Amino acid sequence: MKCQVCRGPAVIDVRRHNANFCQEHFLRLCRDQTAKTIKQFSMLSDGDRVLVAVSGGKDSLAVWDILTELGYDADGFYLGLGIGEYSDTSLDHARRFAESRGLALHTEDLLRDHGFDVPNGSRAAKRTPCSACGLSKRHRFDEAARRGGFDAVVTGHNLDDEAAVLMGNVLHWQTDYLSRQLPILPERHGFPRKVKPLVRLTERDTAAYCLLRGIDYLVDECPMAVGNKHLSYKAALNDIEYDSPGAKHAFYFRFLDQAAHRFAPSDAIDESEDVAPVSPCSNCGAPCSNEVCAFCSLTMRATEAVPIEMGATRRRKVSR
Numbered sequence: 001m002k003c004q005v006c007r008g009p010a011v012i013d014v015r016r017h018n019a020n021f022c023q024e025h026f027l028r029l030c031r032d033q034t035a036k037t038i039k040q041f042s043m044l045s046d047g048d049r050v051l052v053a054v055s056g057g058k059d060s061l062a063v064w065d066i067l068t069e070l071g072y073d074a075d076g077f078y079l080g081l082g083i084g085e086y087s088d089t090s091l092d093h094a095r096r097f098a099e100s101r102g103l104a105l106h107t108e109d110l111l112r113d114h115g116f117d118v119p120n121g122s123r124a125a126k127r128t129p130c131s132a133c134g135l136s137k138r139h140r141f142d143e144a145a146r147r148g149g150f151d152a153v154v155t156g157h158n159l160d161d162e163a164a165v166l167m168g169n170v171l172h173w174q175t176d177y178l179s180r181q182l183p184i185l186p187e188r189h190g191f192p193r194k195v196k197p198l199v200r201l202t203e204r205d206t207a208a209y210c211l212l213r214g215i216d217y218l219v220d221e222c223p224m225a226v227g228n229k230h231l232s233y234k235a236a237l238n239d240i241e242y243d244s245p246g247a248k249h250a251f252y253f254r255f256l257d258q259a260a261h262r263f264a265p266s267d268a269i270d271e272s273e274d275v276a277p278v279s280p281c282s283n284c285g286a287p288c289s290n291e292v293c294a295f296c297s298l299t300m301r302a303t304e305a306v307p308i309e310m311g312a313t314r315r316r317k318v319s320r
């Protein structure tokens with residue numbers, strides 16, 4: 001197996017490109033594909049300060065590493081979700097990566113800073129764990145970017161993630177979501193720009209990238225993901241990709257090129273709010289369409305009655 005670029009010994013095959021690559025040229029391919037995506041969708045400009053949403057997994061550490069290699073000024077932001085050992089370990093990986101490269105990692109913890117964790121808070125608020133978790137992450141990443149004066153929030157969503165979400169949205173004809181399933185959401189209504197520079201890379205690519213770069217990422221999946229429909233969509237797409245290399249890329253990028261614009265833009269500001277915001281949240285000051293934003297409302301419900309020793313309960317106050 002020879003590298004398509006230098007004809008030296010290859011370390012990986014990339015079937016959708018019908019090519020093999022040595023270590024140096026595979027890493028270059030990952031950076032070039034990311035740079036191409038950033039340019040194609042005008043995601044970032046020179047001099048932008050970006051905040052990378054870091055989970056300690058392969059995708060977020062890969063995108064942080066690639067952006068730094070490409071010369072961007074990128075800090076990381078980690079939100080502790082309180083999902084037992086998974087969260088403890090993921091923070092260790094994020095910290096070790098940041099320290100090894102001398103990068104700034106900002107951290108926040110749902111339980112310490114907001115009084116609830118994902119498993120218990122979602123139960124108290126009567127939401128699924130992923131719904132409470134997703135809402136919390138969106139809100140806290142946006143807030144961290146706003147308060148820190150960052151130009152954009154970067155996430156490590158890859159081609160597998162986006163193709164699986166697209167499949168779910170198409171299967172259920174979620175036209176409102178389809179109109180917003182883009183790799184860039186511009187800054188608006190006081191929310192920062194959000195970008196996904198890894199949408200040309202697969203999960204296999206980001207895992208290989210981390211391995212070859214010596215990045216020690218958290219391999220375990222979140223235990224709360226069990227039963228998540230997107231895992232079965234990913235498996236179905238992998239079966240299709242196996243017989244038809246490049247199918248995943250074509251599904252997602254042809255949607256962006258040929259179909260996304262057919263779905264009328266929505267005024268929705270994120271998945272948890274349906275109308276344009278008119279005023280700041282009376283509790284936290286975030287842009288919001290109601291008196292209290294969705295995150296503060298979740299926090300109130302999630303912390304309404306928190307069990308403590310001896311079966312007693314106490315009420316928590318939402319803090320700024």
Ligand code: Q46
Binds near residue numbers: 118130223
């Ligand atoms: S971390 Fe959170 Fe994911 Fe875990 S609880 Fe669900 S949404 S599965 S990316």
Ligand code: ZN
Binds near residue numbers: 021022023025
């Ligand atoms: Zn090579």
Ligand code: ZN
Binds near residue numbers: 293296
């Ligand atoms: Zn709020």
